[in-house]
Amino acid sequence: MKQLKEKTKTFQQLEMLFEHDIYTFQHSLRVAELLFKMGIQLNMSEECQEELYQLGALHDIGKIRIPQTILNKEEHLTEQERKVLNQHTIYGFEILRHDKYSKEFLDGVIYHHENYDGTGYPYGISSFAEGIPVYAQILRVVDSFDAMTSNRSYKKAFSVEKALAEIESLKGIFYSPEVVDSFISMYWDNPHYLRWSY
Numbered sequence: 001m002k003q004l005k006e007k008t009k010t011f012q013q014l015e016m017l018f019e020h021d022i023y024t025f026q027h028s029l030r031v032a033e034l035l036f037k038m039g040i041q042l043n044m045s046e047e048c049q050e051e052l053y054q055l056g057a058l059h060d061i062g063k064i065r066i067p068q069t070i071l072n073k074e075e076h077l078t079e080q081e082r083k084v085l086n087q088h089t090i091y092g093f094e095i096l097r098h099d100k101y102s103k104e105f106l107d108g109v110i111y112h113h114e115n116y117d118g119t120g121y122p123y124g125i126s127s128f129a130e131g132i133p134v135y136a137q138i139l140r141v142v143d144s145f146d147a148m149t150s151n152r153s154y155k156k157a158f159s160v161e162k163a164l165a166e167i168e169s170l171k172g173i174f175y176s177p178e179v180v181d182s183f184i185s186m187y188w189d190n191p192h193y194l195r196w197s198y
């Protein structure tokens with residue numbers, strides 16, 4: 001019964017995301033699938049693979065608190081709007097922190113826009129100083145790949161090859177070198193994993 005209640009809550013949260021911003025909903029499902037596959041690629045336990053799937057599905061849940069006018073704005077965001085948007089990592093943590101999630105999972109939500117070199121948000125932590133939690137490092141790469149290869153009203157999608165080259169060029173800057181290497185090997189082993197029809 002407890003498990004069913006927890007699943008129902010996740011569905012309700014995803015339904016809210018669907019209603020609020022269908023792009024983020026679809027993005028989250030693709031990220032969930034790719035994170036799950038990265039769990040396999042990295043030889044993680046089945047429990048971690050499932051946790052990664054759920055993390056992908058819910059990592060941007062904080063966007064339900066961000067106005068649609070900001071989420072779908074076609075022009076460049078102002079500095080103030082970007083600050084509001086960047087709050088979604090903290091909102092996501094706030095929405096999920098009273099549920100049954102592990103610390104690793106919640107760290108993945110809050111730190112998924114932190115960069116390897118400390119130039120990300122919300123806290124600017126780096127792999128050279130405080131260290132970035134592992135789920136957040138994996139999510140950073142998978143999330144960026146999906147964003148790069150998606151069509152938006154304000155930008156055209158990169159091809160898979162162009163996105164991988166871009167990610168490779170930012171290895172050790174934005175992205176963890178180990179995660180980038182695993183992501184690229186996953187592509188070479190299973191190129192169809194990175195191509196979607198939605």
Ligand SMILES: [Fe+2]
Pocket residue numbers: 059060088112113
């Ligand atoms: Fe995000």
